[in-house]
Amino acid sequence: MGIDTDWTRFLAHPAYFLNLDRRPDRLARTAQALAAAGFTNQHRFAAIDGQTADLPAAFASHGITTLGAHDQGFVTSKAKQGCMLSHLAILRHARDLDLPFVHIFEDDISFHRDFARLAPQFLQATPRSADMIYMGAQIEPATGTANRMARLAQTVCAPLGLAAKPHRALGDLGRFPVFCLHAYSLTRTGVAALYDFLTRQEQGVYTVDCMTIDGQRRGTQPYVTRFPILHSVWDARRFPDPGPHRSAERAVRNAGLVYQDADLGSDIGTD
Numbered sequence: 001m002g003i004d005t006d007w008t009r010f011l012a013h014p015a016y017f018l019n020l021d022r023r024p025d026r027l028a029r030t031a032q033a034l035a036a037a038g039f040t041n042q043h044r045f046a047a048i049d050g051q052t053a054d055l056p057a058a059f060a061s062h063g064i065t066t067l068g069a070h071d072q073g074f075v076t077s078k079a080k081q082g083c084m085l086s087h088l089a090i091l092r093h094a095r096d097l098d099l100p101f102v103h104i105f106e107d108d109i110s111f112h113r114d115f116a117r118l119a120p121q122f123l124q125a126t127p128r129s130a131d132m133i134y135m136g137a138q139i140e141p142a143t144g145t146a147n148r149m150a151r152l153a154q155t156v157c158a159p160l161g162l163a164a165k166p167h168r169a170l171g172d173l174g175r176f177p178v179f180c181l182h183a184y185s186l187t188r189t190g191v192a193a194l195y196d197f198l199t200r201q202e203q204g205v206y207t208v209d210c211m212t213i214d215g216q217r218r219g220t221q222p223y224v225t226r227f228p229i230l231h232s233v234w235d236a237r238r239f240p241d242p243g244p245h246r247s248a249e250r251a252v253r254n255a256g257l258v259y260q261d262a263d264l265g266s267d268i269g270t271d
Contacts (some may be wrong), residue, residue: 002129002131003123003126003128003129003130003131003187003232004101004135004186005123005124005126005128007120007123010101010123010185011038011039011041011104012041012068012102012216013041013099013101013103013154013185014042014043014094014099014102015034015039015041015043015075015102015103015105016043016045016090016093016094016103016104016105016140017030017031017034017043017044017101017105017106017107017109017193018045018048018086018090018105018106018107019044019045019046019047019049019085019105019107020047020049021046021049021267022049022092022106023107023117026107026108027044027107028031029107030105030107030108030109031176033109033110033111033171034105034109034155037111037115037119038115039103041087045086045089045090045093046084047084047107048082048083048085048089049082049087050078050079050080050081050082050083050085050177051078051079053080053082053085053246054080055081055085056072058085058246059068059081059085059205062085062088062092062199063199063200064204064205065204066203066204066205067081067131067204067205067206068168068201068203068205068223069203070203070206070223071206071207071210072144073207074205074206074207075206076171076184077153078206082123083208083209083210084198084205084208087104087181087198087208088195088198088199089230090104090183091104091172091194091195092189092195093222094191095191095192095195098188099188100183100187100188101185101186101187101188101189102186102191103135103183103185104181104183104184104185104186105106105182105183105258106181106182106183108182108259108260108261109136109183109258109260109261110258110259110260111243111257111258111259111260112239112256112257112259114239114241114259115257118166118236118257119135119264120235121165121166121211122151122166122172122173122234122257125165125166125167125168125172125173126173126175126232127230127232129206130187130191130229130230130231130232130246131186131187131190131193131229131230131231132184132186132187132190132194132230132231132232132243133183133184133185133186133231133232133233133234134178134180134183134184134231134232134233134234134256135178135181135183135184135185135234135256135257135258136183136234136254136255136256136257136258136259137176137178137179137180137233137234137235137255137256138178138180138254138255138259138271139176139177139178139180139235139255140176140177140178140179140213142189147188149165149222163270166234166236166238166239168176170233170238171235172236172238173234173235174232174233174235175230175231175232175233176214176233177213177216177217177218177232178209179209179210179213179217180208180209181208182258182260183256183258184206186189190229190231193228193229193237194212194229196210196216196228197224197225197227197228197229198211201223201224201225201256203222203224205222206223206245211223211224212219212227213245215227218232234256235255235256236255236256236257237255
């Protein structure tokens with residue numbers, strides 16, 4: 001199917017956010033943030049609480065019997081396991097509903113102050129063949145060659161007035177290896193492929209965004225297969241937002257248009 005770049009339809013697709021039952025405060029805040037950003041079809045999805053869930057049974061329900069022994073931070077953390085299970089649960093839910101397109105958020109999000117202007121432009125620049133969009137992410141440092149190419153493109157495009165909008169040639173979108181799964185969108189094909197990728201690794205599951213970035217590193221990591229999805233990362237660092245949520249601590253992981261809000265900290269992914 002690929003990406004539909006119509007902005008009104010993009011906002012009307014189901015937008016699920018993962019939220020623990022014991023965090024109603026985050027529920028209200030996230031619902032307000034999504035509504036303010038224009039998402040018109042939002043749904044709370046109960047996150048798996050690693051502190052109370054039967055974790056082995058939950059993993060077994062996805063056909064998973066092995067945890068990645070190399071990631072002891074995951075093996076020993078009920079909260080990180082709950083985070084993985086929460087993403088698996090919403091992916092399976094979207095797959096079972098046969099949704100053509102879905103947005104998935106965690107409940108510590110906030111949005112770039114110019115989201116309403118920039119996001120439609122990023123969507124228009126997204127390759128139609130993509131099956132996954134990272135609206136927010138922590139981007140791995142670009143190579144020297146990639147940095148030089150982006151600077152060259154900006155030098156050429158700036159006098160022509162083409163640098164005012166996001167563009168792939170300027171390095172604003174790409175298939176970069178990225179951490180973080182706090183704000184992503186998937187086609188039907190992407191949902192099925194991501195669920196299968198996470199549940200069918202011979203060496204077991206481990207920290208969810210470590211699995212995805214390891215797969216995106218062209219399959220060079222020994223623990224996972226190559227990432228099977230054509231993904232597009234929105235890199236908004238050319239369009240800085242100096243808002244209060246852009247703390248120095250969080251800046252490195254807030255390269256896109258949707259941030260992990262420093263005021264909230266992490267909840268699902270920590271003990």
